[in-house]
Amino acid sequence: MQALEEHYKPFLSSRVEARKFSPFWSQNLPEGLKPHPKPIDLGPGLPHEGFFPIESMHLNVVEEPFQHTSAGTKSHKLHKPAPEGSKHFEERAFVTEKLSSDSAVDVWRYEPNSPEVIPLSQGLQYTETAGMKQLLDFCRGFVSYAHPPAYNEWDVTLANGSSDATFKIIETLCDSSVTVLVEEFTFSPTLAIITAAGGTTVPLKLDITADPDVQGINVEYLTDLLDNWSQGPNAHLSKPKLLYTIPTGQNPTGMTLSFEKRKQIYALAEKHDFIIIEDDPYGYLRYPFYDRKNPDYNPYALHEYTAKDYCEKVLSKSFITMDTSGRVLRCETFSKVFCPGLRLSFIAGNKYLIKKIVDFAEVSSRAPSGLSQLIVNNVIQKWAKSYSSPQEAWLVWVMKVAGHYTHRRNMFVQALEATEAFSEGLFSLAQTSAGMFLAVEINFDHFAKSLSITERSKAMQRLSSISIEEGVGIIQGINMAADRKYSLARSFFLRLTFAFAADVEELQEAADRLGKSVKRLAAEL
Numbered sequence: 001m002q003a004l005e006e007h008y009k010p011f012l013s014s015r016v017e018a019r020k021f022s023p024f025w026s027q028n029l030p031e032g033l034k035p036h037p038k039p040i041d042l043g044p045g046l047p048h049e050g051f052f053p054i055e056s057m058h059l060n061v062v063e064e065p066f067q068h069t070s071a072g073t074k075s076h077k078l079h080k081p082a083p084e085g086s087k088h089f090e091e092r093a094f095v096t097e098k099l100s101s102d103s104a105v106d107v108w109r110y111e112p113n114s115p116e117v118i119p120l121s122q123g124l125q126y127t128e129t130a131g132m133k134q135l136l137d138f139c140r141g142f143v144s145y146a147h148p149p150a151y152n153e154w155d156v157t158l159a160n161g162s163s164d165a166t167f168k169i170i171e172t173l174c175d176s177s178v179t180v181l182v183e184e185f186t187f188s189p190t191l192a193i194i195t196a197a198g199g200t201t202v203p204l205k206l207d208i209t210a211d212p213d214v215q216g217i218n219v220e221y222l223t224d225l226l227d228n229w230s231q232g233p234n235a236h237l238s239k240p241k242l243l244y245t246i247p248t249g250q251n252p253t254g255m256t257l258s259f260e261k262r263k264q265i266y267a268l269a270e271k272h273d274f275i276i277i278e279d280d281p282y283g284y285l286r287y288p289f290y291d292r293k294n295p296d297y298n299p300y301a302l303h304e305y306t307a308k309d310y311c312e313k314v315l316s317k318s319f320i321t322m323d324t325s326g327r328v329l330r331c332e333t334f335s336k337v338f339c340p341g342l343r344l345s346f347i348a349g350n351k352y353l354i355k356k357i358v359d360f361a362e363v364s365s366r367a368p369s370g371l372s373q374l375i376v377n378n379v380i381q382k383w384a385k386s387y388s389s390p391q392e393a394w395l396v397w398v399m400k401v402a403g404h405y406t407h408r409r410n411m412f413v414q415a416l417e418a419t420e421a422f423s424e425g426l427f428s429l430a431q432t433s434a435g436m437f438l439a440v441e442i443n444f445d446h447f448a449k450s451l452s453i454t455e456r457s458k459a460m461q462r463l464s465s466i467s468i469e470e471g472v473g474i475i476q477g478i479n480m481a482a483d484r485k486y487s488l489a490r491s492f493f494l495r496l497t498f499a500f501a502a503d504v505e506e507l508q509e510a511a512d513r514l515g516k517s518v519k520r521l522a523a524e525l
Contacts, residue, residue, distance in 0.1 A: 001153055001351055001352060004153055004326050004350050004351065004352040004353075005352045007325070007326075008275075008326070008327075008350070008352055008353055009352075011173050011241055011275060011353075012172060012173065012356060013171065013172060013173055013174055013175045013178075013197070014175050015171065015175075016172060016356055016359070016360075019359050019360055019362070019363050021359060021362040021363050046125060046126055049109065049120075049121040049124065049125060052109075052120065052121070052124045052125075054120060054124065055108075055109055055120075056106065056107060056108050056109065056120065057106075057107040057120065058104045058105070058106050058107070059104060059105040059106075059107065059375065059378075059379065060103075060104050061103060061104065061105050061379055061382065061383075063103070064400055065400060065401055065404045066404070105378050105379050105382045107119070107120055107123070107374060107378055108120065109121050114381075115134075116134055116137075116377075116381050116390075117134065117377070117378050117381050118132055118134050118135070118370075118373060118374040118377050118378055120374070122370070122374075123370040123371055123373065123374030124370055124371070125370065126367075126370075127367045127370055127373075128367060129358055129361045129362050129366050129367050130157040130158060130358050130361075130367070131157060131158030131346070131367060131368065131373060132367075132370070132373050132374075132377070134373075134377050134381075135158065135373045135376065135377040136156060136157075136158065138377060138380060138390050138391075138394075139156045139158070139332075139346045139348075140155070140156055141389070141390065141391050142390075142391045142394065143156060143320075143330075143332075143348045145311065145389075145391040145392075145395075146311050146315060146391070146395070147315075147317070147318035147320055147321050147330065147348075148321060149320045149321065149323055149328075149348070150320075150321060150322055150323050150324045151323065151324055151325070151326060151350075153326060153350055153351050153352075154320075154326070154348060154349060154350055154351060154354075155348075155349075155350075155351045155354045155355075156346050156347065156348045156354065157346065157347055157354050157357055157358050157361070158344065158345070158346050158367070158368050158373065159331075159344075159345045159346060159347060159361075159368065160343045160344070160345070160365055160368045160369075161333060161335060161340070161343040161344065161345050162279060162281050162331050162333040162335065162345050163189055163190075163193075164343070164345070164365065165331045165333075165345050165346075165347050166190050166193055166244070166277065166279060166331060167193050168347075168357050168360050168361060168364075169277055169329055169331075169347070169357060170190075170193050170194055170197050170199070170242075170277075171197055171360060172353070172356050172357055172360055173241065173242060173275065173353075174194060174197040174198065174199040174241075174242065175197070175198055175199070176198030176199070177198075177238050178197075178198070178199045178200070178238065178241050178242065179199070179200050179201075179202055179234070179237045179238050179239065179240045179241065179242075180194050180199045180200065180201050180202070180240065180241070180242045180243070180244055181201075181202055181204055181222075181240045181242065181243040181244070181274070182194075182201045182202070182203060182204065182243075182244050182245075182482050183203070183204055183206055183217060183244075183245060183246065183250065183482070184203035184204060184205055184206050184481060184482055184483070184486065184487045184490070185206060185252055185253055185477055185480045185481055185482070185487065185491070186244070186246065186250075186251070186252075186480060186482060187246065187251050187279070187480070188479070188480050190244055190279070191482055194244070199242075200237055201482050201483075202225075202234055202237070202240065202482075203481070203482040203483045203486050203487060204217050204218065204221065204222055204225070205217075205218040205221040206218065206250075206253060206255065206490075207255070208253050208255060208430055208439060208441075208490070208493070209255075209430070209431075210289075210430065210431035212256070212258060212289065212431075212433065213258050213260065213261075214258075215253075215255040215256065215257075215258075215431075216247065216250065216255045216256060216257035216258070216261055217245065217257060217261065217265065219261055219264045219265060219268075222265065222268060223264075223268060226239075226240070226268060226271075226272045239272065239274075240272070240274050241274050241275065242274055242275050242276075242277060243265070243269065243274055243275070243276050243277065244277045244279065245257075245265075245276065245277070245278060245279065246279045246280070246281075246282070247262065247278060247280065247283075247316065247319070248280055248282055248283040248286075248316045248434045248435065249282030249283065249285060249286075249432065249433075249434030249435020249436065249437065250282075250435070251281075251282070251435070251436075251437060251480075251495075252437055252439065252475065252477060252480045252495035253430065253437070253439045253477075253493075253495075254430060254432030254434070254435055254437045254438055254439050255430070255432070255439075256316055256432075256433055256434050257316070259316070259317050262316075262317065262319055262322065263322060265319075266319055266322050266323070266328075269327055270325065270327070274327070275327050275328070275329065275353075276319050276323075276327060276328045276329070277329050277331065278318060278319045278320065278328055278329065278330045278331065279331045280318065280330065280331060280332060281331075281332075281333045281335060281336050282336060282434055282435030282436060283315065283316060283318075283332075283434065284315070284336070284337055284395075284398045284401075284402065285336060285337070285401065285402050285405045285434055285435050285436065286314050286315060286316070286402055286433065286434045287299075287300075287402060287405060287406035287409060287433060287434065288406075288433060289431050289432075289433050290409065290410065290413050290431065290432075292417075295410055295413070295414055296410055297410070298403060298406045298407055298410065299406070300399055300400070300402055300403025300406055301403055301406075301407070305399060307387075307391075307392040307395040307396060307399070310395055310398075310399055311395070316434070318330055320348060320349075326349070326350030326352070326353075327350075328349060329347055329348075329349040329353060330347065330348040330349060331345065331346075331347055332345060332346055332347075332348070333345035333346075334376050336436070337397070337398050337401050338376060338379075339375075342369070342372040342375060342376065343368065343369065343372060344368050344369070344372045344373065344376055380393060380394050383396070383397060405436070405498070405499070407504070408498040408499070408501075408504065408507060409432070409438070409498055411504045411507060411508065412438065412496075412498040412504075412507045412508075412511060413429060413438070415507060415508040415510075415511035415512065416429060416440070416511045416514070416515070417429070418511070419511060419512060419514070419515025419516075419518075420515060420519060421514075421515040421516075421518040421519045421522070422515065424447075424519075424522075425443055425446045425447075426442070426443055426446065426447055426518045426519065426522050427440050427441060427442050427443055427518050428440070428441050428443055429441075430493070436497050436498065436499035437495050437496065437497050438495075438496045438497075438498065439477070439493045439494070439495060439496075440493060440494045440496055440514075441492060441493045442459075442460065442463070442492050442493065442494070442518065442521075444456050444459070444492060447522045447525065448522070448525040451525070453488055453489050456492055457478065457488060457491075457492075459521060459525060460476055460478065460491075460492055461476070462521060462524070463494075463517060463518070463521045464476060466517045466520050466521055467513070467514065467517040469517075470513045470514075470516050470517045470520070471513050472510050472513040472514050472517065474494045474495075474496060474514070475494065475495040475496075476491075476494065476495075477491045477492070477493040477494065477495060478491035480495065494514075496514070
């Protein structure tokens, strides 16, 4: 711990020293004091749990994604569509059946015989800022199971979703003099967080390609940038202290860094002494590349993987698994594979920096919602009764979600490739093997080669207007550029998600509408 502090203390922002949280309820007691065996505490400002109006909760948990709709429409015949214009289904009969089958997660005020479960008396109460012990224990166990760090002095802390985790990390490490490396197209709220902290972002060139060994950060570009920093275009800036990356299912491109590229980037971090902020919200939504010879292939539907296989053969190796010096801060979230509205995530990293992040939480947001922690933890513990460990149980659920994403991706790609616009070469699809997004590149060289870069940019904006008229929502790649001028020539792509549509039929309709939009654009040009 001392070595970590000595090395990483210079990375801290100037604001860290001002975070002097001194609990007013702590006391300096003389040594040898013998406490009363039955004390009555008049100190804490906590309401007694007897004031809590909720006596118990009973969570109806499905065993498969979309089970609440598929059960009613295919087997139980219990659901009837709600009035036209509504997406809701009548679920009461289905829920009643689930409750009677002992599949509900029952949460009681007290859980005296289940220490791994969070009772309501604790979940509705103020709690430790880092998080409740039960969920922290699960998170530590999960990191050890899926992405074991390459050193021992690490820990975890909970946060209010990935954006909150990123905010706390940047606020802890970033000052006005700090340079932060980012992928040239990235999650734009993070750029705003860095700017608000006074930092300066420098974009890194991305390889948006179907080649799994090449896609993602261009390591040659990064190497040259760092090795020749004092002679390069950013010589007026300090050398980077941070790299923010979404290495798997990258947002917005859908690209995934190969293991070899990860090793090369980590070696550069060691050589040039910067911290890697690994934001991995999509890492567990893994699937094979789309195969036109076998377009419906879905390994999850074929039950090809055990939880152990999934970790060893499918998941991309986290930067933290190769981290020997504690320079990786890994951000995980329950949003993409559980519920985003719970606003719950966690950070794994070296104990010294995790402690500084917790210190910030002490003077800002404090602990994440107790109910959110309770729901996630207790559902996992319920599932765990059927498996060898909570970590295995969680991964079984994650694989089920990944299976649905694989099917959606396959069907969406088939629908896009079935459009006239695709067959005429007006757009092409990037290969993606993780996450929620698919990049669609508009092939101006095929139908509007004479257009300048500026004219192509205007044409992309026109495509947005046409798409609205055709009834399909899209995101322009340029809208997620760290530096529009730097990336403009590589920005003629759309970020499409196959996550939000109600079903495959809706995705197919969206693909048809997008194809018509691109054809209209080509006709106008």
